[in-house]
Amino acid sequence: MNAAAIETRRSEALDNFHTRGMPHRRFEHWRYSDLRAILDAGQVAQSGTAKWQVESVPDGVELFDLAAPAEQAPEWVVRYLGTVGNRPTMKEASLAFADGGVALRVTRGRKSAAPMRLQISSTGNVRLLLVLEDDASLTLMETHASDAGLLRNVGVEIVLGSGASLSHVRLAPSAPKSITVEHIGVTEARGACYRAHFANFGSRLSRTELHILLQDVGAEAHLSGVMVLGGEGHADVTSHIEHVSGGTRSTQLFKKVAGGKSRAVYQGKITVREGANGSDSWQTAKALLVGDRAEADLKPELIIFADDVKCAHGAAVGDLDPESLFYLRSRGIPEREARRLLVRAFLEEAVEPIEDGGLRAAVWREVEEALSRAMVIVR
Amino acid sequence: MSMLEIKNLHVTVGGKEILKGLTLRVAAGEVHAIMGPNGSGKSTLSYALAGREDYQITQGGISYRSANLAAMSPEERAAKGVFLAMQYPVEIPGVTTLNFLKTALNAQRRARGESELDAMSVLKLVRQKAGTLQVSEEMLKRALNVGFSGGEKKRLEILQMAVFEPVLAILDETDSGLDIDALKLVADGVNALRAPHRAMLVITHYQRLLDYIVPDRVHVLAGGRIVAEGGKELAHELEAKGYAHFAKEPA
Numbered sequence: 352m353n354a355a356a357i358e359t360r361r362s363e364a365l366d367n368f369h370t371r372g373m374p375h376r377r378f379e380h381w382r383y384s385d386l387r388a389i390l391d392a393g394q395v396a397q398s399g400t401a402k403w404q405v406e407s408v409p410d411g412v413e414l415f416d417l418a419a420p421a422e423q424a425p426e427w428v429v430r431y432l433g434t435v436g437n438r439p440t441m442k443e444a445s446l447a448f449a450d451g452g453v454a455l456r457v458t459r460g461r462k463s464a465a466p467m468r469l470q471i472s473s474t475g476n477v478r479l480l481l482v483l484e485d486d487a488s489l490t491l492m493e494t495h496a497s498d499a500g501l502l503r504n505v506g507v508e509i510v511l512g513s514g515a516s517l518s519h520v521r522l523a524p525s526a527p528k529s530i531t532v533e534h535i536g537v538t539e540a541r542g543a544c545y546r547a548h549f550a551n552f553g554s555r556l557s558r559t560e561l562h563i564l565l566q567d568v569g570a571e572a573h574l575s576g577v578m579v580l581g582g583e584g585h586a587d588v589t590s591h592i593e594h595v596s597g598g599t600r601s602t603q604l605f606k607k608v609a610g611g612k613s614r615a616v617y618q619g620k621i622t623v624r625e626g627a628n629g630s631d632s633w634q635t636a637k638a639l640l641v642g643d644r645a646e647a648d649l650k651p652e653l654i655i656f657a658d659d660v661k662c663a664h665g666a667a668v669g670d671l672d673p674e675s676l677f678y679l680r681s682r683g684i685p686e687r688e689a690r691r692l693l694v695r696a697f698l699e700e701a702v703e704p705i706e707d708g709g710l711r712a713a714v715w716r717e718v719e720e721a722l723s724r725a726m727v728i729v730r
Numbered sequence: 731m732s733m734l735e736i737k738n739l740h741v742t743v744g745g746k747e748i749l750k751g752l753t754l755r756v757a758a759g760e761v762h763a764i765m766g767p768n769g770s771g772k773s774t775l776s777y778a779l780a781g782r783e784d785y786q787i788t789q790g791g792i793s794y795r796s797a798n799l800a801a802m803s804p805e806e807r808a809a810k811g812v813f814l815a816m817q818y819p820v821e822i823p824g825v826t827t828l829n830f831l832k833t834a835l836n837a838q839r840r841a842r843g844e845s846e847l848d849a850m851s852v853l854k855l856v857r858q859k860a861g862t863l864q865v866s867e868e869m870l871k872r873a874l875n876v877g878f879s880g881g882e883k884k885r886l887e888i889l890q891m892a893v894f895e896p897v898l899a900i901l902d903e904t905d906s907g908l909d910i911d912a913l914k915l916v917a918d919g920v921n922a923l924r925a926p927h928r929a930m931l932v933i934t935h936y937q938r939l940l941d942y943i944v945p946d947r948v949h950v951l952a953g954g955r956i957v958a959e960g961g962k963e964l965a966h967e968l969e970a971k972g973y974a975h976f977a978k979e980p981a
Contacts, residue, residue, distance in 0.1 A: 677782050678822075680804035682834035683808030683835075683837045683838035683894070684805060684837045685805050689805075692833070696824035700823065
């Protein structure tokens with residue numbers, strides 16, 4: 352395999368993008384995020400390349416700048432770039448049009464404890480490739496600047512070798528004028544573990560889509576996330592986890608607070624492939640509507656081709672519990688503060704899974720700020 | 731003038747009238763017991779005093795230290811010294827008990843124009859009160875009421891009362907679900923708070939609690955009205971004769 356392989360995948364991606372056109376609401380899984388209504392293919396092609404920046408590269412982590420000529424790409428970049436997960440339209444666009452991005456590799460057995468910070472800013476398409484070799488581990492904090500311009504379209508590929516472990520926290524602050532799309536493809540070998548948290552604070556249209564393949568026994572994916580939306584903010588997290596092999600496990604817990612005229616979307620599809628016996632999955636999505644005109648669309652979906660599996664799912668949309676609110680007020684806590692306290696309590700369970708204390712605190716800071724916007728009108 | 735004066739109080743919940751002309755006076759320094767069968771309106775009275783929004787006063791009124799209590803929000807009432815120990819304290823995940831106590835205490839102090847206490851001062855205050863009620867440090871660190879046993883929840887209600895130092899304390903069936911040891915513990919906590927400037931309204935179905943918290947006056951509530959009043963011996967009479975005997979007689 353050589354560098355020409357990358358060029359071939361790029362031109363395939365370009366063809367695919369032009370053949371399929373922009374995703375729109377008539378596609379079931381784009382129903383709540385009508386991209387074509389606000390963006391055309393020409394704008395995607397001409398949006399340029401978004402910027403990325405890493406603070407420092409920890410020991411045992413290799414970095415390759417995808418803006419460099421393909422001939423310089425190391426073997427692992429050539430092998431994986433453009434191959435991980437399915438190839439949906441917007442991900443193809445990021446491969447076809449991004450003139451850069453970053454590839455990271457954690458070599459076999461290297462464990463990097465301190466979080467590595469990756470900042471994505473500016474406007475355009477960009478690619479990210481992350482390869483963790485066998486038994487390697489990494490914590491990645493992916494933060495987005497809110498200056499996304501018209502469009503930021505990120506294509507992420509994650510390859511987890513046997514026994515590899517990645518903790519991924521994605522923090523996307525409010526960018527009310529921008530369209531932000533990110534597609535994350537993950538493939539996991541035997542005993543690998545992907546833990547990810549998605550904190551979304553709303554864009555004009557924000558779509559985070561995941562496609563995770565649990566390829567072999569013992570592979571696990573644990574997703575959690577919070578959304579706090581106000582104004583006319585929109586955020587959509589759509590996941591598809593495929594239990595390719597038996598003895599694999601996935602969990603998902605998403606909590607959303609929607610105020611103003613915002614819209615919070617969660618679509619979670621689980622596929623248990625034929626023969627993937629002993630697979631275990633559960634997913635829960637809950638939304639709290641704190642604005643009269645806010646909307647939440649929660650859609651769990653199960654497609655099961657195996658017999659001996661455990662699949663649990665649940666979704667609920669509601670308001671704050673009046674009993675709890677009265678209890679706090681009867682203790683002297685003013686209504687506004689009591690409501691904030693209860694909303695925080697509602698989100699807690701979905702923030703808690705972030706293992707790194709510093710990253711957890713960073714998410715809470717953003718939540719606090721977003722709550723001020725989401726809860727502007729208290730009845 | 732009594733601290734609390736309830737006159738001809740009518741309260742409607744969900745379109746149904748529960749209190750139908752309740753009249754009651756409680757003076758500072760006194761402990762009054764309200765006894766009554768299920769459905770007589772005991773909890774409705776406690777919620778109306780604490781200010782639950784869906785409990786609508788359609789007639790009559792409540793005067794507390796010469797002010798119109800019914801016009802105040804629940805948080806205003808708390809800041810002015812009204813405290814309700816609830817029959818079913820709610821669980822609030824994500825808020826530690828200690829942090830809740832600090833938030834509530836400081837909110838009350840702020841509303842009264844007093845300075846707020848820092849975390850250390852609150853911890854010191856809470857520790858000092860928690861010991862006698864057997865509320866452990868571990869409980870204080872847990873999320874408010876989450877996974878607490880019935881007895882732990884009730885002890886925590888009394889701890890809150892000790893920390894907030896209310897002027898008027900209402901205890902709504904604090905004895906329900908308690909075994910005898912827990913009951914004594916709670917009663918000791920309540921008795922320690924008896925003071926000349928403080929009044930208490932102890933609401934209960936059973937006479938048992940009143941062996942440990944001895945009231946100055948006992949009122950029998952039935953059908954949304956007070957139907958009998960007397961001294962502490964009335965509680966024993968109720969135990970012997972049952973509520974049916976009193977419910978028939980007008981007060």
